[in-house]
Amino acid sequence: MCTICGCESAPAHAHDHVQGHTHEHGHAHEGDMRTRVLQLEHDILAGNNHVADHIREHLAAHHTLALNLVSSPGSGKTSLLVETVRRLKARRPVAVIEGDQQTSFDAERIRATGVQAVQINTGKGCHLDARMVHDALHHLPALDHGVLLIENVGNLVCPAAFDLGERAKVLVFSVTEGEDKPLKYPDMFQAAGLILLNKCDLLPHLRFDMDKAMGFIRQVNPDAAVIALSATTGDGFEDWMGWLEQQCTAA
Numbered sequence: 001m002c003t004i005c006g007c008e009s010a011p012a013h014a015h016d017h018v019q020g021h022t023h024e025h026g027h028a029h030e031g032d033m034r035t036r037v038l039q040l041e042h043d044i045l046a047g048n049n050h051v052a053d054h055i056r057e058h059l060a061a062h063h064t065l066a067l068n069l070v071s072s073p074g075s076g077k078t079s080l081l082v083e084t085v086r087r088l089k090a091r092r093p094v095a096v097i098e099g100d101q102q103t104s105f106d107a108e109r110i111r112a113t114g115v116q117a118v119q120i121n122t123g124k125g126c127h128l129d130a131r132m133v134h135d136a137l138h139h140l141p142a143l144d145h146g147v148l149l150i151e152n153v154g155n156l157v158c159p160a161a162f163d164l165g166e167r168a169k170v171l172v173f174s175v176t177e178g179e180d181k182p183l184k185y186p187d188m189f190q191a192a193g194l195i196l197l198n199k200c201d202l203l204p205h206l207r208f209d210m211d212k213a214m215g216f217i218r219q220v221n222p223d224a225a226v227i228a229l230s231a232t233t234g235d236g237f238e239d240w241m242g243w244l245e246q247q248c249t250a251a
């Protein structure tokens with residue numbers, strides 16, 4: 001179970017048992033229940049972090065840059081990845097891990113570019129965890145000096161808490177979502193190392209206040225790089241590809 005939202009995610013290395021005492025009638029005190037939930041959450045995240053550290057070591061040994069793309073559903077992660085791998089594949093080894101509850105549509109969109117993709121279906125799960133990524137890596141070749149792009153399940157809540165062994169979380173925030181999302185989902189905006197402001201080609205048709213959005217982003221995350229772009233027109237891609245190259249050098 002995902003202890004963040006309560007959905008039926010299969011946790012990585014979760015301890016199924018939770019210690020906690022019940023009183024004589026067999027009912028747990030409310031305080032005990034809270035302690036048990038916190039302990040379970042702690043165990044799940046600790047187990048996840050352990051696997052994530054292992055992935056990070058493996059990727060570092062191959063000088064592979066891993067990025068975890070997070071966003072709400074439909075903000076343009078797959079469109080962005082398709083355009084990105086098209087530009088990147090001639091220069092570096094690249095592969096994609098796709099996470100969705102159902103279907104392999106996104107992996108098929110990536111494979112159409114000639115780049116390898118593994119689809120993970122999480123079923124009722126609301127996020128990818130490190131164990132899923134670890135298992136998916138067994139289906140991909142080593143990407144020496146290359147890039148592993150992971151598209152997480154569309155969800156602005158739970159994926160914020162799960163380290164997948166990535167170098168950075170890249171948050172795709174499209175201008176059709178409204179300026180207020182950084183304040184409504186601060187954990188995700190805080191967790192991001194880079195924020196891609198997508199669908200900027202639509203700005204003339206929207207009442208999206210860019211200054212206000214930037215102000216809200218800076219309230220919750222003063223440090224993340226922010227790049228405005230459009231996966232449809234390719235505007236802004238030079239900056240995004242430049243950021244990727246810098247990260248590759250660092251990896």
Ligand SMILES: Nc1nc2c(ncn2[C@@H]2O[C@H](COP(=O)(O)OP(=O)(O)O)[C@@H](O)[C@H]2O)c(=O)[nH]1
Nearest residue numbers: 073074075076077078079198199200230231232
């Ligand atoms: N106008 C416009 N539409 C976009 C852009 N990026 C994605 N879309 C559209 O947004 C919808 C969802 O895109 P998709 O890549 O599947 O989003 P995902 O669910 O985050 O992977 C699709 O209809 C895309 O064509 C963009 O930059 N501009």
Ligand SMILES: [Mg+2]
Nearest residue numbers: 077078106151
């Ligand atoms: Mg997608």
